[in-house]
Amino acid sequence: MTDVLLELRDATVRFGDVQALRGVSIEVRRGEAIALVGANGSGKTTLLRLLHGLVAHRGERHVRDPLARQVMVFQRPFMLRLSVWRNLLIALWLARVPRAERARVAEAALRRVGLQALRDRPARALSGGEAQRLALARAWAVRPQLVFLDEPTASLDPTAKKEVEALLEGFVADGITLVMSTHNLGQARRLATRIVYLDRGEVRVDLPTEAFFSEHVDPRADKFLRGELSWSLE
Amino acid sequence: MNDFGQSVQTAIALIAHADAALVHTVALSLAVSGAACAIAAGFGLAAGAWLAVARFPGHRAVVMLINTLLALPSVVVGLAVYLLLSRSGPLGSWGILFTPGAMVIAQTILVFPVVAALARQLVGDSLRDGGDQLRSMGASPLVCALLMLVHDRWAVVTLLLTAFGRAIAEVGAVMIVGGNIAGVTRVMTTAIALETSKGDLPLALALGLVLLAVVGAINVLIALVQRGGGHRGSALAGAR
Numbered sequence: 001m002t003d004v005l006l007e008l009r010d011a012t013v014r015f016g017d018v019q020a021l022r023g024v025s026i027e028v029r030r031g032e033a034i035a036l037v038g039a040n041g042s043g044k045t046t047l048l049r050l051l052h053g054l055v056a057h058r059g060e061r062h063v064r065d066p067l068a069r070q071v072m073v074f075q076r077p078f079m080l081r082l083s084v085w086r087n088l089l090i091a092l093w094l095a096r097v098p099r100a101e102r103a104r105v106a107e108a109a110l111r112r113v114g115l116q117a118l119r120d121r122p123a124r125a126l127s128g129g130e131a132q133r134l135a136l137a138r139a140w141a142v143r144p145q146l147v148f149l150d151e152p153t154a155s156l157d158p159t160a161k162k163e164v165e166a167l168l169e170g171f172v173a174d175g176i177t178l179v180m181s182t183h184n185l186g187q188a189r190r191l192a193t194r195i196v197y198l199d200r201g202e203v204r205v206d207l208p209t210e211a212f213f214s215e216h217v218d219p220r221a222d223k224f225l226r227g228e229l230s231w232s233l234e
Numbered sequence: 235m236n237d238f239g240q241s242v243q244t245a246i247a248l249i250a251h252a253d254a255a256l257v258h259t260v261a262l263s264l265a266v267s268g269a270a271c272a273i274a275a276g277f278g279l280a281a282g283a284w285l286a287v288a289r290f291p292g293h294r295a296v297v298m299l300i301n302t303l304l305a306l307p308s309v310v311v312g313l314a315v316y317l318l319l320s321r322s323g324p325l326g327s328w329g330i331l332f333t334p335g336a337m338v339i340a341q342t343i344l345v346f347p348v349v350a351a352l353a354r355q356l357v358g359d360s361l362r363d364g365g366d367q368l369r370s371m372g373a374s375p376l377v378c379a380l381l382m383l384v385h386d387r388w389a390v391v392t393l394l395l396t397a398f399g400r401a402i403a404e405v406g407a408v409m410i411v412g413g414n415i416a417g418v419t420r421v422m423t424t425a426i427a428l429e430t431s432k433g434d435l436p437l438a439l440a441l442g443l444v445l446l447a448v449v450g451a452i453n454v455l456i457a458l459v460q461r462g463g464g465h466r467g468s469a470l471a472g473a474r
Contacts, residue, residue, distance in 0.1 A: 054366050054369065054370065071370055071371065072370040074366070074367055074370075078364030078368070080364075080381065081386070081387075091371050094377070095371065095372055142371075142372075
């Protein structure tokens with residue numbers, strides 16, 4: 001079993017005239033919790049989508065363990081206009097979970113995120129925090145080895161944020177590899193084992209969490225940490 | 235005004251007495267247009283969903299063609315189907331010209347582009363919203379599109395009712411391929427055309443009022459669906 005799940009080599013992404021990522025090389029290893037940090041527009045979401053295989057790119061992207069199931073939880077999770085329960089069942093159907101097991105797995109997933117009481121509610125009627133928990137349940141239910149999360153607690157209230165973080169800690173404890181983008185440095189520090197700092201589409205720093213916060217290897221990353229990175233392109 | 239008052243009275247009398255000829259005409263209209271819409275729904279929804287995700291050389295041209303066919307004149311469809319089904323035509327051996335079957339074929343061709351074009355638009359819009367999420371969960375592009383039809387099912391119902399409205403209100407195609415034979419292929423629109431040409435304007439207007447009532451009932455149904463089902467349908471209804 002390889003330790004590396006996914007690898008990018010000199011990957012570049014362009015959207016028309018805009019170069020969203022340039023020359024990115026990164027490895028995602030089993031059991032890691034990686035936080036992608038950086039200012040708005042630095043390329044965090046694009047990098048997540050590239051790692052997940054959702055955007056066209058130049059350069060190399062290698063899935064080293066093709067059997068490792070990967071899912072993505074989007075910043076605003078999309079729910080079908082169906083009940084919470086049916087959204088889960090469809091996720092399990094798409095993941096080719098045998099029909100006989102789907103109800104049991106869906107039940108366990110709802111229990112895990114504390115949404116049993118809402119199973120018959122229309123999924124699109126859920127609050128932001130509940131929808132994010134359902135998205136995590138949907139991800140967890142398919143037994144992924146690798147989960148990408150795009151700002152999983154953005155625009156959630158403090159209680160919902162805490163609940164989602166607790167669920168993510170549970171994912172890590174289950175041995176699930178996480179790659180998430182976040183603006184919340186405290187959250188990155190609490191959850192991540194490794195921090196990747198992006199600036200204008202480039203990976204400027206890639207260090208274990210403690211080293212990222214204690215070492216001063218990149219002046220722009222330091223400025224970012226101090227909240228002094230100007231909106232203007234310096 | 236006199237004619238109009240008389241025709242309203244005639245319409246009420248026809249409906250109140252459940253006039254046998256009227257009932258048959260209305261029933262045939264509903265059956266032909268209903269069958270055409272059911273067939274067009276099967277093919278049109280599948281084609282629309284597929285066009286929303288398929289990418290091939292000429293894709294844009296096919297989409298433009300389908301959109302252009304939204305304005306397909308019904309007499310042109312009638313003429314084309316007539317040429318296909320007439321004795322000397324390629325499908326003449328079927329022997330179904332001047333039967334309800336021919337009328338169903340003509341109306342199916344007429345409403346297929348309506349269903350396909352609107353379904354493509356609907357699915358395309360929804361895929362921009364949630365396509366990546368479904369792909370992330372392992373859905374193939376076509377499965378994504380079909381799931382979006384489920385997601386937008388109330389708008390799909392509105393779409394199909396729109397297609398039904400187009401079918402039941404058209405006269406050119408069914409006149410040409412049906413022949414307006416009393417008791418066999420006479421539907422409401424062809425009956426109205428016939429009574430007008432005979433100069434029986436009150437009866438023609440009365441039939442027109444019945445047709446309006448049927449279309450009105452469809453619109454009430456659309457409103458109920460929109461109220462019960464969501465907001466996407468209203469955008470479609472507004473585009474009608």
